[in-house]
Amino acid sequence: MRFDIFTLFPEMFAGAFDSSMLKRARAARGLEIFLHDIRAATTDKHHVTDDTPYAGGGGMIMKPEPIFAAVESVLEIRSWKLDAGNASIQPPNSIVQPLTPIILLSPQGRLFNSTIARELARADRLALICGHYEGVDERVRAHLATDEISIGDYVLTGGEIPAMVIVDAVARFIPGVLGNPDAPHSDSHARGLLKGPQYTRPADFRGWQVPEILLSGNHAQINAWRRREALRRTFESRPELLRAVALSDEEKEFLRALGWQE
Numbered sequence: 001m002r003f004d005i006f007t008l009f010p011e012m013f014a015g016a017f018d019s020s021m022l023k024r025a026r027a028a029r030g031l032e033i034f035l036h037d038i039r040a041a042t043t044d045k046h047h048v049t050d051d052t053p054y055a056g057g058g059g060m061i062m063k064p065e066p067i068f069a070a071v072e073s074v075l076e077i078r079s080w081k082l083d084a085g086n087a088s089i090q091p092p093n094s095i096v097q098p099l100t101p102i103i104l105l106s107p108q109g110r111l112f113n114s115t116i117a118r119e120l121a122r123a124d125r126l127a128l129i130c131g132h133y134e135g136v137d138e139r140v141r142a143h144l145a146t147d148e149i150s151i152g153d154y155v156l157t158g159g160e161i162p163a164m165v166i167v168d169a170v171a172r173f174i175p176g177v178l179g180n181p182d183a184p185h186s187d188s189h190a191r192g193l194l195k196g197p198q199y200t201r202p203a204d205f206r207g208w209q210v211p212e213i214l215l216s217g218n219h220a221q222i223n224a225w226r227r228r229e230a231l232r233r234t235f236e237s238r239p240e241l242l243r244a245v246a247l248s249d250e251e252k253e254f255l256r257a258l259g260w261q262e
Contacts, residue, residue, distance in 0.1 A: 001121070001174050002032040004100075005163050006070050007130040008049060008062075010035040012160045022168065025177040033167065034074075038062075041070035050133055059134030067129060067140050075100050075127060102127045102146045103166075104136065105159030109148030112166065116149065120166070121173035128166065130159030192245040194237060196229030228254060235260050 005013070017026065017033050025031035039047045042065075050060040071077065101123055103109075110116070120126060129136070129145060141148065151162040171177050199210040213225045231251060234241050235258050242260065252262070 001030070001123070001171075002034070002125040003167055004034050004036060004074055004125070004127045005130065005167075006036045006038055006067065006074075006128065007158075007160055007163070008038050008132050009130075009158065009160055010037050013164065016164045017167070021177065022171060025171055025174070028176065030174055030176045031171055036070055036074055038066050038070050041066040041073065053134070057134070061134055062132060062136040062140075064137040064139045064144075067136065068144055071102060071127060071129065071144060075102070100125045100127050102129065102144060104129045104131065104141055104145035104148045105150070105162040105166075106131055106135070106141070106148045107150050107153075107155055108141075109150040111153075112149050112151045112162075112169070114169070117166070117169040118173050120170045126170070128159070128163045130163050132158035192241055193230040194234045194241070196226050196233050227251075231255060232258060 007013075013033075013035055017023070022031065022033075026033065039049055042049060048063070049066050050062050053059070053061045101120070103120075103126060105128060129140065149162070149166065151165050156162065199214060203210045203215065211225070213221055216222065228251075231242075231247075231254060234245075235255055239260065242255070247255070252260075
């Protein structure tokens with residue numbers, strides 16, 4: 001899978017993609033990441049990529065020309081040009097419908113989660129546009145991006161960190177990236193629940209014992225215990241997630257005993 005990341009600050013990605021799982025995935029050619037400096041697509045001698053907003057307001061807005069030029073060049077998209085002799089024609093929502101999803105990282109986007117990560121992992125290639133300053137010119141959202149994604153209800157200085165988050169989360173669903181192919185399907189959120197408690201050696205640490213059930217070797221009972229503990233942790237930390245989980249009558253009764261209300 002290939003990621004094309006369009007950014008004003010490619011140096012921010014140094015280290016994030018050169019360590020741990022992502023480094024191994026890139027070395028094995030299961031994951032390709034290309035960084036594109038939006039400033040390189042400017043045509044003026046000062047490489048200006050931002051300007052003041054029309055009608056006033058604080059901060060600076062990223063200009064549309066260099067973003068369009070960078071993305072169109074890398075993805076080889078035909079540029080849309082309005083026919084001056086027929087100004088009544090309205091440009092389409094996107095320049096053309098590209099084969100590659102073009103994602104604008106924006107606080108206004110749909111909230112990123114495990115389901116979206118799995119969805120994006122089905123693509124062969126993704127383009128990520130990192131906004132900065134007070135945002136990007138609206139024409140980027142309306143006529144270039146095919147999707148908008150936010151990683152949370154808070155504001156960051158730019159889209160670079162969200163891009164790192166999305167690459168990391170999506171990469172886990174790419175076959176061959178993880179050593180254990182079942183790992184993405186047992187992670188927290190993969191089945192709608194948070195993961196319950198986990199333990200490793202030693203069995204006794206400062207008097208705190210590993211639950212006996214995990215030492216029993218009875219896999220059916222261990223799986224049942226893990227399911228209950230996942231339900232318990234989800235109820236205690238993120239009870240709203242339970243609304244989307246298919247629950248058995250026994251599990252509903254277990255949750256009611258904890259104080260859950262349907």
